[in-house]
Amino acid sequence: MEHSAAGPSGDLITRILQALDKSESIISSEAFPTATFVEVKAALDRLKSRDMVKYDTIERQEALLEPEGEEIAANGSHEARVFEAVRKAMEGLSVQELEKTIGDKNVVKVGQGKAFKEKWISKAKDGKLTAITDSIHDVTRDQLSTIKNTRTYPDAKVLADLKKRKLIRMQKVISFKIYKGTKFALEIPDEATDLTAEMIASGSWKTATFKPYNFKALGATQPAGALHPLNKVRHELRQIFFEMGFEEMSTNRFVESGFWNFDALFVPQQHPARDLQDTFYIADPPLADKPKPESADDKNDYDAYWKNTQAVHQDGKYGSIGYRYPWSGDEALRLVLRTHTTAVSANMLHKLAGVKGPDGRPPAARYFSIDRVFRNESVDATHLAEFHQVEGVIADYNLSMGELLEFMNIFFGKMGIGNLKYKPAYNPYTEPSMEIFSYHEGLGKLVEIGNSGMFRPEVLETLGLPKDMRVFGFGLSLERPTMIKYGISNIRELLGHKVDLSFVQNSPAVQFGAKA
């Protein structure tokens, strides 16, 4: 928005002030008929903001001639032109001759009919047209001439009729009645646009006149950097986890073995999740090693873990009858892109099993992660081959469902999500398993917001955890709450290279729990 006093309307401003100096008030359309509305308005607003003038807006309808109306005003109505042509020809005119004389078929067609109706002409026996009166009064032309000069007509019926005949159109015209303001003068005084260091040094600010600031305009655009909206939501979620005593897991392993991604989690080797349709397998490098210690101080017995995993799948163990199928070590060593971060949780729990707390047993623990997972899915508005999984794990002694439900209430409550309902579900590595729903006001129905459950003893006891240590797991995607938060319906607008950078730059901050 323009803040400076100079501008193309400077001349108009002077003319307005001079005209006002001579009379109490002026009408803009009369005093400056050639100036456009925009020019007049801009000039008046500048003067008004300085209290140099006041003005009232006058709105009225003006009649303007359409091209056909212009033609009639200049040459006469169609019927009058037909009459004149016929009258001038002593012998009368055939229609063809008439057309030739006037040179416009349309004028002849319309004018002929009207001239008959007015009884100005008639058709002789030889088919020629002859005039049957000496003079006529061309009313339409007169009316249009008046309108052309005055832009109106005293009889509203006439205006309506001409408009209907598409000879004129009505147009709203705004003009201004202008009066002197309290600070009327013949010139706009010199104005400073800004307070400067020089003015402060010289003291000139004391006498200077400051140009009014346009408070309706936006301020200057900031060269702002921005964090990605997904990461803003991620940040909020991480804060919730920290507040609730969770330790962030190291999830820097996109490539996992089938063993950690599936077998360790008691996902049988024929499970559909392990299909090529659902999971990305790795062509190179070819195969993982068997699970092994990652550091010298890792004292866990990996060999026993491997054997126990086979046993619990194939023959049953720890009170489970198992899946009773021939478990293949080779299948477990196939490399995959992790389909969930639970692969990392399994690894963390295996480490936890080797930790001795103050009482000689593994201590209670809470782990979380928010990181990328991969599914070999066909891409659409709600599915990408990659997304972020938010995962939490709580390990403690003799945990019960009541604690899990209460925990989820607190956790989602911190996200501003209430009214949770839990539906029994199936998951190979948790039992009980449940889907978490929340009533969505906007959609008017329950929407699934996450999953949770208690890890199966087949998973935990194989990992080497004590029988009375139970572990809750829960998860949700990062994209879903973010899409809801920002009202996005296509996941590709959020994750990946197709994101609109102005969306990144202008997405508001995220504050969970605050009323939107």
Add this chain to the structure above:
Amino acid sequence: MPTIDVDKYALFEELGEQFTADSFQDLCFDFGIELDEDTEDDPQRPKDEAPLLKIEIPANRYDMLCFEGIALHLNIFRGKQATPKYKLLDIPESKMQSITVTEDTARVRPYVAGAILRNVKFTQATYDSFIGLQDKLHQNLARQRTLVSIGTHDLDTIKGPFTYEAHPPKDISFIPLNQTKKMDGEELMKFYETDKHLGRYLHIIREKPVYPVILDADKVVCSLPPIINGDHSKITLNTTNIFIEITATDQTKLDIVCNIMVAMFSKYCAEPFTIEPVKIISEHNGTTRITPSLTSRIMDVEVDYVNSCCGLSESPEAICKLLNRMAYTAEPSKEDKNIIKVAVPPTRADVLHQCDVMEDVAIAWGFNVLPRSSPNKSMTVGSPLAINKLADIVRNESAMAGWLEVMPLILCSHDENFAWLNRKDDGKTAVRLANPKTAEYQVVRTTLLSGLLKTLRENKAMRLPLQIFETSDVVFKDDSLERKARNERHFAAAFYGKTSGFEIVHGLLDRVLAMLRVALITHEEGLGAGKIIDFKVAENPSKEEGYFIEEIHEPTFFEGRAAAIFLRLDGQTKRIGEFGVLHPTVLEKFDLKYPVSTLEINLEVFL
């Protein structure tokens, strides 16, 4: 999750209750199945067809993959019906139908089971459901017939004893179901090659030297599992005596499928829930037995375990009552007060451990009304991961410096990661995917550059210049590790504008590293005039901690406008990344019209 279509009116009739939309939804929710759709108000539904309920079934409830199973379990759950007592018709082994297995079947599909349903009365609806259940079992538990396949026959058209044999394809000849021409095994494979439905099962046996066949006493081919039955013995709406044969490569799943088939449809036998057994004679591998085995498995379930997990304090008797509603028969042990003897019906193949029974107690009680308790049993300490904390510093500094954070994908095409950046794949760097659906996902990226350039490409219409960054992981092959690959956290930025922005990217590097309190060492002039860096130049800079840059000549970059970044920490010097003006041929590949300068460094070294 499999979705089952059931006739709405028939189901409500079977349940003996006219549910409202909400009340049926609630029932499904509480039980753990999901009402996906009700076609009652669907304008597409033909007027003469009853509305369908599309119900999603948990993937392990094979006993609910048909109308009969859904109705049965909802009725038991609502206390309207007791769990059926399935029983085998008591006939002497000598009079039993039998399937004799030859050793050759071990080469292709070693296991078989059989059962007979007598005096069945089908209606169109129950007949459709019977076919539908086979289909669902084939799709799900049987993994597209690879593990198990089912053949059903009109017993009155064939006669036992039956045999299960395996023969070279040429030696098998019969008219397949709904065909008119006799074909041998090879012809049959050719014939069904282009068949939309059956074509996808041919691979299971096609290359085997022998194909499995079920034959009757007159050597009539009943079926060629897992592909197709013979036309001769096909069942119809009027079939009353049904011979079911099931073949498999997995014995456990064979038994599950067999039990579910007979349990669901023995309901329609003249004597409901009664099944005529078939003797499987399999001398060569010692698995001679009588199928199906419909005995309930008795499981000892600990009362204190169930109560503790559910947060309840119920008596053994009360728990037994809850279990009845989940199709178990249960009674407290007479010897041990803490034990409940739970009979798991033969259809509940999902029950592996007492935790499964425990969950069913919780479902019968109602997940949403289980007593709540404070989750804060033990104190734990929250803490962030070091690399994420470090990355957050870099992310925040970059954003504060006016750069926009982007999150491109981690998977990309091989070209985007190598050729388009004028880089060569040495075969030792990038992890390659085996089964991507599109060429967009061929490798796991080893650089953040291609994602940044693709993001610029999609945002060319924005006002210039564009300044973007990403802090995320790339992956390298690493043979020393168990998983043969490792992630590495990188920081990268790209500038896109009418001028190259080289010094702006350089400035971002200086700024970020300054914020990481790493000092600048320049080779030639030492510290430039006016530069304020929080470290002292020492006489021997090689021992000082800090970073320096050195010009490089690499085809990714425009000659003379690229440098490597070296970091010296603890006396070790390491190249941590590079920055420069991209080579115009790179820009062309990514369809970028203006110059781009990029920066990429490894952040892990700062840990």
